[in-house]
Amino acid sequence: MLFTFKNLNFATKSAMKFIINFLIIALISSFGNFLQAQSASTKTDFLESTGKIYVVVAVLAVIFIGILFMMYTIEKRLAKIEKEDGDI
Amino acid sequence: MKHWWKILAAFLILYSLVAGMLIPLRSGIVSDKSAMTLKTAANQALKLQFYNARFKAEEADQIIARIRIDSQKAICADAIKINSAKELGLEFNLAGLDIKNIQSPFPFVEIGSKENGYVFSSVYLIADSSSSSDKPLKNCAADFIAPTKKVSFPFLNILEESMRNLFFHVPMWFGMMFLLLLSVIFSIKQLGKADSLKNDTKAKSFAMVGVLYGVLGVVTGALWAKHTWGAYWSWDVKQNTSAVALLIYLAYFVLRSSFDDADKRARISAAYNIFAFATLIPLLYIIPRMVDSLHPGAEGNPAFSSYDLDSSLRLVFYPAVIGWILFGIWMANLAIRVENIWVRKMETL
Numbered sequence: 001m002l003f004t005f006k007n008l009n010f011a012t013k014s015a016m017k018f019i020i021n022f023l024i025i026a027l028i029s030s031f032g033n034f035l036q037a038q039s040a041s042t043k044t045d046f047l048e049s050t051g052k053i054y055v056v057v058a059v060l061a062v063i064f065i066g067i068l069f070m071m072y073t074i075e076k077r078l079a080k081i082e083k084e085d086g087d088i
Numbered sequence: 089m090k091h092w093w094k095i096l097a098a099f100l101i102l103y104s105l106v107a108g109m110l111i112p113l114r115s116g117i118v119s120d121k122s123a124m125t126l127k128t129a130a131n132q133a134l135k136l137q138f139y140n141a142r143f144k145a146e147e148a149d150q151i152i153a154r155i156r157i158d159s160q161k162a163i164c165a166d167a168i169k170i171n172s173a174k175e176l177g178l179e180f181n182l183a184g185l186d187i188k189n190i191q192s193p194f195p196f197v198e199i200g201s202k203e204n205g206y207v208f209s210s211v212y213l214i215a216d217s218s219s220s221s222d223k224p225l226k227n228c229a230a231d232f233i234a235p236t237k238k239v240s241f242p243f244l245n246i247l248e249e250s251m252r253n254l255f256f257h258v259p260m261w262f263g264m265m266f267l268l269l270l271s272v273i274f275s276i277k278q279l280g281k282a283d284s285l286k287n288d289t290k291a292k293s294f295a296m297v298g299v300l301y302g303v304l305g306v307v308t309g310a311l312w313a314k315h316t317w318g319a320y321w322s323w324d325v326k327q328n329t330s331a332v333a334l335l336i337y338l339a340y341f342v343l344r345s346s347f348d349d350a351d352k353r354a355r356i357s358a359a360y361n362i363f364a365f366a367t368l369i370p371l372l373y374i375i376p377r378m379v380d381s382l383h384p385g386a387e388g389n390p391a392f393s394s395y396d397l398d399s400s401l402r403l404v405f406y407p408a409v410i411g412w413i414l415f416g417i418w419m420a421n422l423a424i425r426v427e428n429i430w431v432r433k434m435e436t437l
Contacts, residue, residue: 048315051139051249055315056109059253059308063260066304070297070419077426084433 094418100411107404108255115141116243117197117209124197124209126155127216128185134178134197134211135171139243141204143170152200153178154228155211157190162198164228181226187213205238242398246316253312255404259412260305261330265372266413267298267420268337272365275358285431288354291361292344293423297416299337306330317382325379329371336364350431 047054089095117124119137126132143151153165153176163185169177176199187195190213198208241251271294278287309327310320321327343360347353376383 045315051113052247052315053249053252055250055312056252056256058311059256060105062308062311063256063304066300067419070300070423073296074419074423074426077423077430081426081430081433084437 093414097411097414097418100407101415104255104259104404104408104411108252108408111400111404112238112240113140113249113251114240114243115139115204115207116245116248117199117207118245119209121212125212125214126180126182127214128182128187129216129218130181130183132180132182134165134180136176136178136197136199136209138174138176138204138207139248141207142173143176143201144173144203145170147202150202151176153197155180155182155195155197156208157185158194162228164226166226182213183225185213185225187215205240207243239400239403241400250312250315251401253308254401255408257305257308257312258405259409260301260308261372262409263412263416264298264301264305265368267294267301267416268365268368270417270420271295271298272361275361278354278358282351282355285350285354286428288350288358289427289431290420290424291358293420293427295337295340295361296423297420299334299341301412301416302330302334302337306334313382322382324383325381326376326383329375333368333371336367340364350434 047058116139117136118139119135123135123137126134148168148170151168151170153168154162156162163180163182165178166181167177167179171177178197193210195213196208196210198206200206244251271291274287274291274294278291281287306327309330313322313324313327314320317324340357340360344353344357347356
């Protein structure tokens with residue numbers, strides 16, 4: 001998990017994790033629905049408006065998410081090292 | 089300056105973002121096929137819809153508009169009307185035109201104007217034998233229309249502005265190839281010098297960033313395909329082979345995580361990495377050249393057709409490739425340094 005809850009007990013932690021995961025999934029799927037609704041109502045896809053420039057924007061967003069993922073994996077390893085240091 | 093290459097990476101990516109997004113596309117004709125179909129008769133009206141054009145009413149007499157029949161002959165428009173900044177109305181007299189001997193890529197309509205440069209698009213001619221040719225065809229001198237001198241990207245139908253993905257999607261694949269090559273080099277080094285885990289860590293980290301680039305390449309490619317080919321996944325040969333290649337590399341990480349003994353893991357995963365890289369070459373460079381594909385570049389280079397790659401695109405594309413490669417090395421470098429500290433810690437415990 002990205003977030004650590006140091007002072008909470010196990011049940012609260014797992015409940016919080018569930019809620020955060022749920023929110024993330026809901027956010028992603030509602031964004032998808034938003035795009036779907038746009039395409040249904042305006043006939044042409046939002047991403048294809050203005051000469052399909054928003055396809056490029058979406059691609060840039062995907063690449064940014066990829067870089068975030070890389071940061072997350074490095075941070076995970078760093079957090080492990082920090083934890084080991086704390087124990088010693 | 090120890091960090092010059094990181095600054096260079098940031099600068100090149102920033103440059104590709106700014107130049108890649110801000111340099112305008114050339115004007116292009118977006119009328120559909122039915123609007124571009126004419127009969128070989130008198131008074132044929134052609135209404136042209138333009139993308140990225142700014143026609144001014146006062147420059148109507150400076151516009152050249154003609155249908156080119158072959159490299160020598162062209163039929164000039166009898167009347168040119170500027171309907172709006174993005175629409176031209178042309179009128180042609182095509183009566184008695186023999187269309188049997190016209191060969192591809194002819195006939196096409198070509199428009200030259202000071203403001204919008206040179207624009208062309210195919211037209212479709214239908215023979216109309218009933219029309220008589222009392223008036224001779226208005227054959228223009230086929231003088232050359234100079235292309236615009238402004239730096240601009242070519243306009244391609246269907247792709248339109250999404251052409252700019254060339255600077256973000258394709259460098260992912262170039263970067264992946266380069267990083268995986270580095271990874272396999274360190275794997276070979278690891279096999280040669282097995283007393284240290286340093287090369288194993290390097291091989292793993294470069295493979296990790298390389299696979300990340302590959303996944304980004306597949307995902308951005310699918311997103312782009314949705315809006316140009318019509319579906320996220322068309323089971324196109326290039327999509328399939330790159331997905332298989334990535335699965336092979338994912339197995340590399342699964343294999344790594346299945347060992348508890350670090351020396352054993354280093355040895356076996358290094359051997360696997362060499363095999364994985366060896367399968368990458370036919371999957372990405374040989375099979376796509378043998379099979380038809382929707383992807384540009386079926387005639388040689390699997391990434392794009394060299395025919396499409398305009399000099400203005402190269403101006404942004406090559407810096408973007410170098411920038412993303414350096415940025416990938418930077419990310420891998422961070423992972424290697426953190427991993428090295430971790431390995432040292434595990435050894436002292």
